[in-house]
Amino acid sequence: MSETAIKPRIEKIPLKDQLFQKLPVLLVPLLAVAGLIAIGNPASWLTLTVAGLAMGMMIFIMASGLTVVFGLMDVINFGHGAFVAVGAFVGFTVLAWLAGWTASPSVMLNLAAVLIAILVAMLVTGLLGLAFERVIVMPVYGEHLKQILVTMGGLIVAQQMIYVVWGPDELHLSRPQAFQGALVIGEAAIEKYRLVAVGIGLALFLAMRHILKNTKIGLLVRAGVENGEMVEALGYRIRRLFLIVFMTGSALAGLGGVMWGLYQETITAHMGSEIMVLVFIVVIIGGLGSVEGCFIGALLVGLLANYTAFLAPKVALVSTIALMVVILMWRPQGLYPVVKAK
Amino acid sequence: MLTRLLSGDTPRSGLLTVLLLIVLVSLAFAPFLFPGTKSLETAARICIFIVLVASYDLLLGYAGIVSFAHTMFFGIGAYGTALALSTTGPNYGSLIWGTAAGAVVAALFALAIGLFSLRVKAIFFAMVTLAVASAFAVLVSQMSWLTGGEDGLNYRIPRELTPAFKLIDAKILDVRVNGKLLAYYLVFLVSVILFLVMLRIVNSPFGRTLKAVRDNAFRAEAIGYRVVWYRTTATVLSAVMAALAGSLLAIWLRYTGPATTLSMEIMIDILLMVVIGGMGTLYGAVLGATLFILAQTYLQTLMGVAADATSAVPLLPILVAPERWLLWLGVLFILSVYFFPSGIVGRLRAGRA
Numbered sequence: 001m002s003e004t005a006i007k008p009r010i011e012k013i014p015l016k017d018q019l020f021q022k023l024p025v026l027l028v029p030l031l032a033v034a035g036l037i038a039i040g041n042p043a044s045w046l047t048l049t050v051a052g053l054a055m056g057m058m059i060f061i062m063a064s065g066l067t068v069v070f071g072l073m074d075v076i077n078f079g080h081g082a083f084v085a086v087g088a089f090v091g092f093t094v095l096a097w098l099a100g101w102t103a104s105p106s107v108m109l110n111l112a113a114v115l116i117a118i119l120v121a122m123l124v125t126g127l128l129g130l131a132f133e134r135v136i137v138m139p140v141y142g143e144h145l146k147q148i149l150v151t152m153g154g155l156i157v158a159q160q161m162i163y164v165v166w167g168p169d170e171l172h173l174s175r176p177q178a179f180q181g182a183l184v185i186g187e188a189a190i191e192k193y194r195l196v197a198v199g200i201g202l203a204l205f206l207a208m209r210h211i212l213k214n215t216k217i218g219l220l221v222r223a224g225v226e227n228g229e230m231v232e233a234l235g236y237r238i239r240r241l242f243l244i245v246f247m248t249g250s251a252l253a254g255l256g257g258v259m260w261g262l263y264q265e266t267i268t269a270h271m272g273s274e275i276m277v278l279v280f281i282v283v284i285i286g287g288l289g290s291v292e293g294c295f296i297g298a299l300l301v302g303l304l305a306n307y308t309a310f311l312a313p314k315v316a317l318v319s320t321i322a323l324m325v326v327i328l329m330w331r332p333q334g335l336y337p338v339v340k341a342k
Numbered sequence: 343m344l345t346r347l348l349s350g351d352t353p354r355s356g357l358l359t360v361l362l363l364i365v366l367v368s369l370a371f372a373p374f375l376f377p378g379t380k381s382l383e384t385a386a387r388i389c390i391f392i393v394l395v396a397s398y399d400l401l402l403g404y405a406g407i408v409s410f411a412h413t414m415f416f417g418i419g420a421y422g423t424a425l426a427l428s429t430t431g432p433n434y435g436s437l438i439w440g441t442a443a444g445a446v447v448a449a450l451f452a453l454a455i456g457l458f459s460l461r462v463k464a465i466f467f468a469m470v471t472l473a474v475a476s477a478f479a480v481l482v483s484q485m486s487w488l489t490g491g492e493d494g495l496n497y498r499i500p501r502e503l504t505p506a507f508k509l510i511d512a513k514i515l516d517v518r519v520n521g522k523l524l525a526y527y528l529v530f531l532v533s534v535i536l537f538l539v540m541l542r543i544v545n546s547p548f549g550r551t552l553k554a555v556r557d558n559a560f561r562a563e564a565i566g567y568r569v570v571w572y573r574t575t576a577t578v579l580s581a582v583m584a585a586l587a588g589s590l591l592a593i594w595l596r597y598t599g600p601a602t603t604l605s606m607e608i609m610i611d612i613l614l615m616v617v618i619g620g621m622g623t624l625y626g627a628v629l630g631a632t633l634f635i636l637a638q639t640y641l642q643t644l645m646g647v648a649a650d651a652t653s654a655v656p657l658l659p660i661l662v663a664p665e666r667w668l669l670w671l672g673v674l675f676i677l678s679v680y681f682f683p684s685g686i687v688g689r690l691r692a693g694r695a
Contacts, residue, residue: 076465139680144465146679148408149617153676156610160669168665273606277476280469288466314484317477324473325458 024335028299035307043187048306054194056302057201058263062256063279063286063294064208065249071225071289071338073242075137076144079151080253080279081272082132082158083125087254088261088271089166091121092173102176110176114262121258122251128158129250133243155273162269170268179262197259204252205295212291221245225289225338278305281320285327287334296335297327347538349545353625358690362625365632373517373526380639386526388635389533390590395615396540396627397583403622404544405576406556407460410609411471414478415452415581417603419444419588421482421489424598428497437500441589445582452581456574479604494599503528503593529590536586541624543579552576553622611638614675620685629686634671641667 032049039045066080094117095102101113136154140146174180179193212218224231224238232238260275261267282301286293301320308319327335345352353359365388368375372385398412422444423437430436459470482489489495501507507521517523543549555562555572563569592598602608611634619630645667682689 076469078468136676145402145406145408146683148465148468149613149679150676152610152613153672153679156672156675157669160666160672164666164669274476277473281473284466284469284473314481317480321473321477324470328458 024293024296028296028303031300031303035303038307038311044310046185046188047190048310049303050190050194050198052303052306053299054197054201054263054302055305056299057198058256058259059275059278059282059302060201060295060298061204061259062253062275063282063298064291065245065252066279067283067286067289067294068221068291069242069246069249070283072221072228072245073141075141075147077137077151078148078276079132079136079154079158080249081276082155083128083250083253083272084257084260084275085162085267085269085272086128086158087121087125087257088267089162089171090124090254091117091258092171092261092267093166094120095173095176105177107178110178114176114179118255118258121254125254125257126247126251129247130243132250133246137246159269159272166269170266172266173261174265175262193263197263200259208291217241217244277317278320281324285324285334287331287336287338289338290334290336293334293336349538349542351541351545351624355690358625358687361690362628365628369530373523377517382522382526384635384639386529386594388632389529390587390594391612391615391631391635392628393533393536393587393590394584395612395619395631396537396624397580397587398612399616399621399624399627400540400544400583401576401580402616403626404549404552404556405573407573407577408468409471409577410468411455411475411478412580412584412612413604413606413609414475415448415584416588416591416608417478417482417600418448418451419585420592420598420603421495421588422447422585423589423592424495424497425488427499427592428495432498432500434500437593441586444589445585448581448585449578452578453574456577457570460570460573460577475609476606479600479606482604483600490599492600494597494602496597499525499593499596525594529594532586532590536583537624537628540583544624548572548575614671617675617678618671618685620687621683623684623687626685626687637667637671
């Protein structure tokens with residue numbers, strides 16, 4: 001028997017199946033082309049596409065943490081929106097302190113102010129994530145019903161605490177000088193801030209992909225998503241890993257909150273729960289637990305929302321629901337279902 | 343006879359029975375016991391919300407499904423009645439067909455959402471309903487040609503239900519017997535009937551199976567029950583009940599708008615009422631709704647007093663300010679999910695054993 005050792009056999013996936021798996025990637029350009037045909041005017045199409053991509057990237061930043069947390073620990077955090085709102089409020093407070101920096105025409109000072117605001121916001125939401133995980137989520141692992149209820153309760157409390165700290169009014173803040181205004185390419189006007197948002201989102205996606213694919217911690221996270229018990233059996237503390245992921249996800253939600261706040265220039269305590277609707281749609285479209293699916297889903301939702309807002313403003317949110325329905329009819333588990341080996 | 347009326351599901355706790363009787367008697371004689379417009383409004387709201395919360399409990403407590411679209415069904419019912427009354431005039435015919443149409447539309451929506459998303463996972467359903475419900479709320483506030491947009495609809499109801507109508511000239515116990523009183527008793531009686539119907543549903547073989555599905559879907563499926571069918575039916579039933587509660591609200595308020603029927607705040611209120619009252623028992627809905635609405639109406643006054651009293655201490659007055667009552671209910675909500683998931687009713691029943 002010994003000479004016929006059992007060899008691991010890796011089956012080659014047929015080309016057809018490989019293509020089928022890659023198919024969702026094509027959806028984004030397909031939607032962009034469809035948008036071009038429907039809109040007709042290339043200049044406004046370009047403006048809308050950049051706006052859509054920027055919106056998609058911001059949603060991706062907020063949604064990525066949620067989906068990885070779900071994949072890893074089977075925890076869905078309905079209070080995720082609270083981190084978005086808290087991040088935005090903290091970021092705005094910091095920017096208001098640094099008003100001298102943001103108003104100055106110097107690009108470096110502007111960037112520094114935004115960077116500091118983002119870092120502080122991420123730090124605060126990361127720590128808040130730590131508290132949230134320890135106090136609210138940890139006692140109800142494995143019980144979906146209680147998780148939904150408890151995290152919803154966490155959201156209520158967090159929103160009320162925002163009122164306590166920052167008062168009931170919404171905050172306004174104009175963007176730093178460097179991010180105001182638009183670039184004009186041909187006839188298309190593209191807001192500078194949207195390009196920045198696309199840049200940050202893309203960088204973040206690539207970094208996340210790199211970490212997940214090429215580092216040990218990424219390997220552990222992916223292994224944990226597939227089979228948590230086995231990772232534990234090999235001697236890794238999956239709870240601690242999960243805590244890190246949860247905190248990172250919360251910090252990213254905070255980052256998304258600051259970016260969204262700067263995009264809208266107005267923030268309210270309820271912004272979190274409003275954005276969560278889009279985030280949930282994206283997470284469902286992408287397949288719960290999948291980062292790539294989340295990315296594609298976010299871009300699709302962002303583009304579609306902007307195209308329909310231009311073509312038929314009244315049905316903008318409904319169109320994203322329709323997109324979700326269509327995608328779920330095609331792939332009931334989302335674009336990239338995460339396969340659980342349990 | 344009484345046990346039959348309650349479908350064999352008696353409160354099973356002395357204190358609970360007393361509390362429920364207090365609620366029943368207070369609601370039944372509310373116009374006479376607590377004169378004044380505000381208390382009558384509160385009593386009617388309690389009646390309507392008892393039905394609404396009980397119908398949500400049918401889903402959450404008995405079927406173990408979390409839905410965030412319950413206000414959508416509530417709103418469909420309210421808008422059905424409101425649209426019928428405002429388009430075809432204030433008569434009983436339009437009242438009835440509007441209510442029926444609302445219930446049917448709610449049932450169809452529930453069926454579609456249920457068949458679509460209940461196959462996968464409970465968590466999925468929660469997310470899908472959240473998305474659909476908020477899209478629906480946005481749609482309603484934008485279709486202003488039909489729904490009046492953010493302003494909502496004002497309409498007239500049959501004259502016999504308005505304060506202008508006098509049944510008899512004499513006063514009973516110092517209370518005018520006018521249409522408003524009739525409207526209140528209409529709301530009260532329909533609420534009682536709907537509640538008893540729901541009690542019947544959850545104590546029927548169907549209700550038992552629903553509990554089995556909740557506790558172990560896999561095993562229920564293995565025994566031969568079609569889990570998806572049971573879950574979808576529960577969703578549809580609870581949607582219809584919510585729609586009927588919405589119609590009651592539409593009749594009572596003579597106004598229907600997004601803020602009173604569709605908003606996320608109401609959804610969160612319902613969630614709080616169910617959990618604090620007690621999941622998986624309809625009596626919990628009674629206590630939860632009553633306490634919550636009383637708190638909503640009167641606790642704020644109390645907190646105002648507390649805020650004044652503690653004004654010397656830093657930070658504390660902000661925390662107990664009247665606007666922050668939801669904060670404390672949120673904390674109470676989290677604590678109740680952890681420590682007594684069966685709510686007040688569960689506590690009372692456990693205390694007896």
